[in-house]
Amino acid sequence: MRLSNFCLALVIFTGCSSQQNVNRQPASVSQGIAYPANASWDMSQIRGSTYTSFLKTKLKPALDKLGDSKNGGGGGFKNIGSAAFKSQSVFLDSVTLAKYKGAKWNRSSKSYEGGLSDEQIESVYDSLKAIKPTSTVDSLSYYDRDDKTWPAKNDMALALKEARVNAAPFDLATLYALTGGFGVKVKLDENNFNYHVLYLTGKTNPHVQVMSGRSFASAPGRGVADATDPEYLKDLSKYLRATKDQKPFYRNLILSLADSDVSGWPLVSNLGQSVLSDFFTVYTAEAVRHLMVNLQQGNHPWEIDLAAVTFVSSVSAELGKVVTDGKLVEGDLGAWFAPSPNNVEGGPKRSGIGITRKDRKKFQFAIHKFEMTQEDGKELIQKIQSIIGARSKNDVIQGVFEYLSNEKTPESMGPRAEKIADLMAEFIELAREDANSIALNL
Numbered sequence: 336m337r338l339s340n341f342c343l344a345l346v347i348f349t350g351c352s353s354q355q356n357v358n359r360q361p362a363s364v365s366q367g368i369a370y371p372a373n374a375s376w377d378m379s380q381i382r383g384s385t386y387t388s389f390l391k392t393k394l395k396p397a398l399d400k401l402g403d404s405k406n407g408g409g410g411g412f413k414n415i416g417s418a419a420f421k422s423q424s425v426f427l428d429s430v431t432l433a434k435y436k437g438a439k440w441n442r443s444s445k446s447y448e449g450g451l452s453d454e455q456i457e458s459v460y461d462s463l464k465a466i467k468p469t470s471t472v473d474s475l476s477y478y479d480r481d482d483k484t485w486p487a488k489n490d491m492a493l494a495l496k497e498a499r500v501n502a503a504p505f506d507l508a509t510l511y512a513l514t515g516g517f518g519v520k521v522k523l524d525e526n527n528f529n530y531h532v533l534y535l536t537g538k539t540n541p542h543v544q545v546m547s548g549r550s551f552a553s554a555p556g557r558g559v560a561d562a563t564d565p566e567y568l569k570d571l572s573k574y575l576r577a578t579k580d581q582k583p584f585y586r587n588l589i590l591s592l593a594d595s596d597v598s599g600w601p602l603v604s605n606l607g608q609s610v611l612s613d614f615f616t617v618y619t620a621e622a623v624r625h626l627m628v629n630l631q632q633g634n635h636p637w638e639i640d641l642a643a644v645t646f647v648s649s650v651s652a653e654l655g656k657v658v659t660d661g662k663l664v665e666g667d668l669g670a671w672f673a674p675s676p677n678n679v680e681g682g683p684k685r686s687g688i689g690i691t692r693k694d695r696k697k698f699q700f701a702i703h704k705f706e707m708t709q710e711d712g713k714e715l716i717q718k719i720q721s722i723i724g725a726r727s728k729n730d731v732i733q734g735v736f737e738y739l740s741n742e743k744t745p746e747s748m749g750p751r752a753e754k755i756a757d758l759m760a761e762f763i764e765l766a767r768e769d770a771n772s773i774a775l776n777l
Contacts, residue, residue: 367528368423368513368559370520373397377522381595387630387739388746389595390622397519398623399536403473407538411471415515416464417457423514424453428558431551435510435561437502451507455500460511463494472517472533475508476547509533509549513559521619524597526555527612529619537627545624545635552616554609562613564641564672564688571645572668574610575652581767585646586760587611592618592642592739594752617641622740630742640689642736644671647698649763653770658694663777671695699732701776702766709769715762722755735759 374397381389402408424432430447434440438450451459463470467490474490486492491504491511509532512518518532534548553559562570575581584607587599591611600608621637628634648668651657657666675685706712716731727734735755738744748755766773 367520367522367553368426368516368530369419370516370518370530374516374518375520375522378524378591378595378597382598384595384747385739385744385752386592386595386618387622387741387744390619391626392746394519394521394531394619395623395626398472398531398534399538401472401517402534402536403471405539406473407536408471408473411469411474412517414464414468414470415460417460419515420456420460420511421453423516424510426553426559427514428553428560431558431560432510435506435513437506451500451502455498455502456507456510458498459491459494459500459502459507462497463490463511466493466497472512472535472547475512476505476533476535478505513549513551521615523591523612523615524600527597527600527608527615528553528559529612529616530559531616531619531623534620534623537624541627542635545627548620548623550616550620552612554612555605557609562616564617564686565669567610567613567617568644568648568668568672568688570606570610570613571648572652574604574606575649575668578604578607581649582760582764583607584611585649585763586756588614588642588645589735589759590752590756591615593748593755596752614641614645625740630740632737636737636740637687637689639733639736639740640687640692640695642739643699643732644688644691644695646732646736646759646763647695647702649767650702650770650773651698653767654774656774658698658777659691661694661697663698663774696730696733698777699730701773702732703730705769705773705776706762706766709765712762712765712769715758715765719755719758719762722751722758731762 376393399407400409401412404410433447433450436450436456438447441448470490474488477485477489479485486496489504491508495502495504495507512532513530518530521529523529530551532549535544537544549561551559551561574584578584583599583602587597587603588611590596590599600611603611618638618641621641625635625638648671651671652668655665655667656663657668657670659666659670671691672688673686673690675690678685703716706716719731719735720728723734723738726737
């Protein structure tokens with residue numbers, strides 16, 4: 336997941352006091368981390384509506400309730416101390432837990448080392464409860480590089496000082512919110528869960544606040560983990576290389592977005608389910624950010640970028656190539672993620688799948704253009720466009736995902752949801768078979 340700009344400069348706090356056991360085994364994910372009932376949803380209960388309508392009407396308002404009332408939120412939450420951390424941290428993947436306890440990545444051993452002990456973390460969380468009975472997402476996330484007094488305005492920084500513990504406030508705040516249920520939880524099915532914490536409302540400064548928040552997912556055989564865009568693309572590549580019949584994966588992805596229907600996920604391999612779960616983690620995070628600007632086209636449409644790159648990756652992986660600087664070159668799927676060309680020395684280091692949007696769209700145009708010359712491809716495109724309308728008429732992939740993340744799209748697609756899922760799965764499989772011919776258009 337994309338790091339918040341608020342936390343990037345917090346590296347000045349380096350927590351490392353005791354060795355952390357990173358071989359800890361994840362607990363069963365059958366029930367997930369305990370979250371309040373009004374902040375927990377089961378996808379089976381919202382089936383029949385588009386996922387975007389659920390995010391807009393249910394999930395984002397629940398996140399907003401945890402924010403500062405001055406920023407359009409509900410006023411925050413009562414601090415809970417160490418109890419939730421002690422009982423709920425067992426659900427976290429060992430590497431993720433070590434990371435948020437302040438451990439540092441050792442390139443030689445390829446593991447996180449050091450970090451805070453459980454006792455230190457419990458001391459900090461109990462201090463927070465004592466000195467600040469009520470917090471908000473804003474007060475835990477607060478950071479302003481130009482404000483030298485920011486530690487006095489950050490609740491976790493105050494608690495760290497009180498407990499005499501040296502660590503990164505945002506890392507400890509993320510762990511605190513995740514294990515304490517200060518966010519929202521989505522049960523995708525019996526084996527897959529998403530968690531979303533520390534999102535600002537976006538109601539006072541959306542173009543800055545879109546960088547807030549962290550999201551996590553658990554999947555079969557894996558505890559709750561923080562998947563980054565590069566890790567997602569790496570796992571997607573591994574899955575696509577190992578899977579001959581990719582239509583069930585892509586059909587389930589579309590049906591989950593169009594109808595909130597995940598009933599077919601068990602038909603996908605455990606690795607495929609893990610990729611789907613991580614997809615929905617990132618998609619939810621980016622859609623929440625996009626909702627901060629009312630899903631305006633061209634303003635932070637990162638969930639659309641994620642969905643589109645996931646689809647073109649079927650063809651990209653088949654070729655072993657990506658488009659970079661307008662040219663088709665050898666490369667793995669990780670090349671669809673890039674640092675921002677606007678990064679400057681000493682400033683925030685922004686990056687993402689959206690950075691390669693122009694190149695990815697060129698790839699999408701080539702797919703659309705070639706398939707329009709084929710009788711079966713043209714028929715599929717026309718059937719899809721009869722559902723979504725004429726948007727992005729020269730790029731059916733972009734058109735579908737813009738349609739599924741749009742204020743004007745009906746809250747329920749009815750039978751059209753299964754139809755578009757079937758058509759898109761068939762279309763991307765056809766494009767994968769035609770990969771070499773498509774490459775000639777690039």
